[in-house]
Amino acid sequence: MYKKEIRQKFLAQRKSFSSEDFQKACEAITKSFFAFSDLSKVHYLHSFLPILHHHEIDSWQIIRQLPPHIRVVAPKSDFKDCSMQGYLLEKTDLHTNEWGIPEPSGNGMPIPDREIDLVIVPLLAFDQKGYRVGYGKGFYDRFFKNCRKDIEKVGLSLFPPVDTIEDLNPFDEPLDAVITPDQVYRFKN
Ligand SMILES: Nc1nc2c(c(=O)[nH]1)N(C=O)[C@@H](CNc1ccc(C(=O)N[C@@H](CCC(=O)O)C(=O)O)cc1)CN2
Ligand SMILES: Nc1ncnc2c1ncn2[C@@H]1O[C@H](COP(=O)(O)OP(=O)(O)OP(=O)(O)O)[C@@H](O)[C@H]1O
Numbered sequence: 457m458y459k460k461e462i463r464q465k466f467l468a469q470r471k472s473f474s475s476e477d478f479q480k481a482c483e484a485i486t487k488s489f490f491a492f493s494d495l496s497k498v499h500y501l502h503s504f505l506p507i508l509h510h511h512e513i514d515s516w517q518i519i520r521q522l523p524p525h526i527r528v529v530a531p532k533s534d535f536k537d538c539s540m541q542g543y544l545l546e547k548t549d550l551h552t553n554e555w556g557i558p559e560p561s562g563n564g565m566p567i568p569d570r571e572i573d574l575v576i577v578p579l580l581a582f583d584q585k586g587y588r589v590g591y592g593k594g595f596y597d598r599f600f601k602n603c604r605k606d607i608e609k610v611g612l613s614l615f616p617p618v619d620t621i622e623d624l625n626p627f628d629e630p631l632d633a634v635i636t637p638d639q640v641y642r643f644k645n
Contacts (some may be wrong), residue, residue, distance in 0.1 A: 458623050466580040470511045470614060477510050480513040484637035489518050492640045495526060500567060502529045502542055503576040505558040512578055515611040526598045529567045532559045538593045547571045569602035577611045577631060583621045586630035586643030597627040608632050
C-alpha cells in the first residue's frame with residue numbers, strides 16, 4: 457500500500473475505537489513499554505505529547521511513571537520548515553498549537569537533539585521492517601538526522617504492522633521497536 461492510502465485507512469480505524477477500548481489499549485502499551493525497556497542508561501527521553509481526541513496513544517501514562525533520573529523532552533513544531541525543537545518538560549509552559557498538538561510554549565530550557573537517548577515516536581502505521589507512516593510532513597525523519605546514531609527509537613501503535621509501504625523515500629528512517637497492545641516488535645536495523 458501507498459502512504460496516502462495507509463494514512464486514510466488507519467486514521468479511520470483509529471477513529472472507530474470506543475473510548476473504553478482506546479483506554480485499555482493505552483494501558484497495555486504502557487505496561488509493555490516498562491516491561492521491555494532498559495531505562496537505566498537513559499538520561500533524556502524525548503516524547504510526543506498526544507492529541508488524545510484523535511486517539512494518539514496516551515504517552516502521558518508513560519511519562520508519569522518514568523523513574524526520577526529521566527528528564528523528559530517534548531517537541532515544539534515549526535511548520536515553516538517541518539522541524540522540531542525539544543524543551544525540558546518540567547521547565548516549560550504548554551499550549552495547544554494550531555493542529556491541536558500540546559507543545560512547549562518556547563520558554564524554559566531547549567535541549568539539543570544530540571543529548572536525546574530514547575525517542576517515543578507517534579505514528580499512524582508501520583511495516584514489518586520498522587518503517588513508519590506519520591501525518592506526512594517528515595518532522596521525525598528530519599529530527600532523527602540530528603540525533604546520535606545510537607539512540608533508541610520506539611513507536612507506539614494501536615495496530616499491527618502493514619506488509620509493506622510501497623513509497624518509502626531515502627529520508628525514511630526505520631524504528632528500533634514498536635509497541636502495540638498485543639506485542640512488542642523489534643527490528644534489526
Ligand atoms: N502528538 C503529535 N505531535 C507531533 C506529531 C504527531 O504526529 N503527533 N508529529 C509527527 O510528525 C509532528 C507534527 N506533524 C504534523 C504534520 C502534519 C499535520 C497536518 O497537516 N495536519 C492536518 C492534516 C492531517 C491529515 O492528514 O489528516 C490537519 O490536522 O488538518 C499536523 C501535524 C510533531 N509533533
Ligand atoms: N531530512 C529531510 N530533508 C528534506 N526533506 C525531507 C527530510 N526528511 C523527510 N523529508 C521529506 O518530507 C516529506 C515527508 O515524508 P513522509 O511521507 O515520510 O512523512 P511522515 O514520516 O509520514 O511524516 P511525519 O514524520 O511528519 O509524521 C517527504 O516528501 C520527504 O521527502
